[in-house]
Amino acid sequence: MKTGVKCFYKTECSKTREQLTSYIDGELGDKEQSQLELHLESCRSCREEYNSLRQTVSLLQQMPEVSSERTFRIDEKNVAQKTGDRNLLVLYRAAVGVAIILALVCIGDFGHLFTPSGDTSLGGYSWLIRGAESGLFVVLIALGSRILVHLLRRRKR
Amino acid sequence: MNDIEEAKLIKLSQQGSVESFNTLIERYRKETLNIAFRMLGNLPDAEDVCQTAWLSAWQSIKKFRGGSFRAWIFCIVSNACRDEFRKRKRKRTMETTLTDCLEPSADCCIDDMVLTREKVEAVQKALLQLPYKQCLAVILRVYGDLNYEEISRVMHCPSGTVKSRLNRGLHRLRDLLQNGKCL
Numbered sequence: 001m002k003t004g005v006k007c008f009y010k011t012e013c014s015k016t017r018e019q020l021t022s023y024i025d026g027e028l029g030d031k032e033q034s035q036l037e038l039h040l041e042s043c044r045s046c047r048e049e050y051n052s053l054r055q056t057v058s059l060l061q062q063m064p065e066v067s068s069e070r071t072f073r074i075d076e077k078n079v080a081q082k083t084g085d086r087n088l089l090v091l092y093r094a095a096v097g098v099a100i101i102l103a104l105v106c107i108g109d110f111g112h113l114f115t116p117s118g119d120t121s122l123g124g125y126s127w128l129i130r131g132a133e134s135g136l137f138v139v140l141i142a143l144g145s146r147i148l149v150h151l152l153r154r155r156k157r
Numbered sequence: 158m159n160d161i162e163e164a165k166l167i168k169l170s171q172q173g174s175v176e177s178f179n180t181l182i183e184r185y186r187k188e189t190l191n192i193a194f195r196m197l198g199n200l201p202d203a204e205d206v207c208q209t210a211w212l213s214a215w216q217s218i219k220k221f222r223g224g225s226f227r228a229w230i231f232c233i234v235s236n237a238c239r240d241e242f243r244k245r246k247r248k249r250t251m252e253t254t255l256t257d258c259l260e261p262s263a264d265c266c267i268d269d270m271v272l273t274r275e276k277v278e279a280v281q282k283a284l285l286q287l288p289y290k291q292c293l294a295v296i297l298r299v300y301g302d303l304n305y306e307e308i309s310r311v312m313h314c315p316s317g318t319v320k321s322r323l324n325r326g327l328h329r330l331r332d333l334l335q336n337g338k339c340l
Binding site: 018020021022025027052053055056057059060061063064065066067068070071072073074075076 | 175178179182183186187189190191194200203204207208211212215276277280281295298299300304305320321323324327328330331334335339340
C-alpha cells in the first residue's frame, strides 16, 4: 500500500514537472491548471521546482535589449543587386550544367563510344588527338562561362 | 500601429511599395535583431542575418497569405540564423558581450543592480549552451512573445514537440544558471 502511494506521488510529480513550463506560459487548460495548482499546494519539491523555473523565466525577461545603428531598410539599389545576383547565380549554374553535359559527351567520344568501330582514318594516334580535342573543349567551355558571368556581374555594378 | 494599419502596409508592400515595407521593418527591427543576437551571440553576425532576412522577406512578401506577420518574419529570421549557424559549422560563441551593445536606456537597469553585468553575460552564455532547437523555442517564447501554436509554425513541428523543447530547454537553462550561481 505504501509503495502504491509512493508510486502514485511519483507519477503525479513527474506529470506536474512536465507541465510546469506550459503552466508558467499560461498554455494549460482550466482543468489541468487547477489539478496542477492542487498538486503544487501539497508537494514541496514540485513547488521548489516551479519557483526555480519561474525565476529562470523572470531572469530571461529582465535581460536588456541590444541596439544597432543599422536600419535594415530596403532600397531600390540593394533589391536590384540581390535580384541581379540571383539571376547571375542561375545563369552560372546553367553554364556549369551545360559544361558538365558537354564534358560527358567529350569523355564518351574519347572512349570511342560515338565512333563506329574500325574507324582508322586518324591513324595510330587518333586517341591522342581526340583526347586533346576533348580536353581543350572542356577548358574552353569552363573559361567561357566564367568570363560571361564576370562580365555580366561587372555590367550590373 | 494597430493590426489594421499593419494589414494595409502588408497589402501595399505586396503591391510593390518599398516605403510601406520599410515601415514594417521599422516596427519589427528591434525584435528581429534581438532574436538573432540571442541565437548567435554576436552582434555583427546578427545584423547581417537581419539584413538578409529582411531582403528575403521583401522578395517573398507576395507569398504571405495572412495570419501573424510577426510569426512569419520570425520564421524567416530563424531560418537565416540556422543558415548562419550551419555556415559556422554549428559553433555558437559569444564574441560580442551583451553589455557592449546594450540599448542606452538599459544601462540604468544595470546600474540599478536589477541585473549585474556578470549576470547578463552569464544568461547570454547559458542560452548559447542550449541545443539549437531548444534555444530557438525558448527565445521565440520569451523574446518573440509567440504562443505555442505560432512557435510550432515557425519551427515546422507539432505543438507537442514545442512543449517538450521548451520544457527541456528551460530545465537545462535553470541548471546552467544554478551552476553559475545566477539563481
